[in-house]
Amino acid sequence: MPSNEQRRQAAKRKLERQLARRVERAKRRRNWGVGITVIVVIAAVGLVYWLVNLGPGDSEASTGPDESTTANTTKGACAYTENPQEKPPKDPGLPDDPQETPKDGVTKVTLKTNQGDIPLTLDRSAAPCTVQSMMHLVEKKYFDGTTCHRLTASEGLKVLQCGDPLGTGAGGPGYSIPDELQAAQELPQxxxxxxxxxxxxxxxxxxxxxxxxxxxxGSQFFLVYGNSTLPPNYTLFGTVGDAGLATLDKIAAGGITAGQNGPEDGAPVNPVQITSAVEQ
Known part of the structure; x- marks a missing residue:
């Protein structure tokens, strides 16, 4: 029969074995936890990489720069800047931009509309880069088939706005042009x-x-049929001839379909479509 001392020693050894097994199990649990954490971190990093570098709908071949963040600028005096976010139905490309922009003389353009002709005289001395761009768009037939989407008739603003290929006020030619504000700043205060x-x-x-x-x-412009009060922030680049003013008066007399800015600012009741824009 074992003595009391022997029983104590046996119990001590059993307890030591139990403690050792507990320590081993705890160690294994820690190792598993670390391993799972590492796997989760690696998976998360991989997911972030995929989202950043490929994204929904992209392919692995998409290794070039994102075109929405890059823009070409012409190297001439006007520095026309590409706007990749604009996707005009008819892409006219960037205008020619020589080192010396023509600054003398005037150019005659007629907007032929379903409401009547609107002759324009474009003044190169007032806004050479703007006129150069407008003539580029005329030559590319960019304005043909577009609508004049906005008519205003408030006390301080009487204009017909045209030149948006989308007809919404949000469209453009795919590039922007520099402001040329000197002529506007010289208007009566x-x-x-x-x-x-x-x-x-x-x-x-x-x-x-x-x-x-x-x-x-870009391509949107406005024709003033009644004196209008505005900040001098809009490039002044031409005038409307008498026949054109008569056409504008007729359009204004037809009324406005009230828009989000109220009854004095919206689409013309009688739609205005530019069938063609031609140099005279």
């Missing part, structure tokens, strides 16, 4: 804006570029 900023009066018969901010003009 108007009343201060609500924030105290200066304004000028764009006179009846003026032709100017629309924009969404500095140097964002």
């Amino acid at each position: 108007g009343p201060a804006g609500g924030d105290g900023s200066p304004t000028v009066t764009y006179p009846r018969g003026a032709v100017a570029m629309a924009n969404a901010g500095p140097s964002t003009g």
Whole structure:
């Protein structure tokens, strides 16, 4: 029969074996935990890499730069800048941009519309880069088949806006042109804006570029049929002839389909389509 001492020694050895097994199990659990964590981290890194470098709908062959973040700029005096986010139905490409932009003389263009002809005189001395771009678009027949999407008739703004191939106010030719504001800044001063900023009066018969901010003009332009008060932020580059003003008056008299800016700003009730734009 074992003595008490022998029983104590046996119990001690059993306890030591149990503690050793517990330590071993805990060690295995830690190793498994670390291994699983490493696998999860590697998988997450791989997923992030896939999302960043390929993305939904891309293929593994897509190794070039994202075209939405790159833009070509012409090397001449006007530095026309490509806008890859614009996808015009008719892509006119970038205009020629010589080192010396023609700055003398005028160019005659007629907008032939379903409401009547609108003759324009484009002044190269006032805005040489703008006129050069407009003539490029005329030559490419970019304006043919487009609509004049916006007519305004408020106290301080009376214009017909054209040149958007989408007819929504959001379209452009796929490039932007620099602002040329000297002629606009020399117009008669108007009343201060609500924030105290200066304004000028764009006179009846003026032709100017629309924009969404500095140097964002493209193909949209507006024809002023009544003196309009605006900041001098819109490139003034031409005038409307008498026959064109008569056509604009007829369009304005037809009324406005109220838009998001109220009853005095929207599409013309009688749609205006430019069937062709031709140099005279």
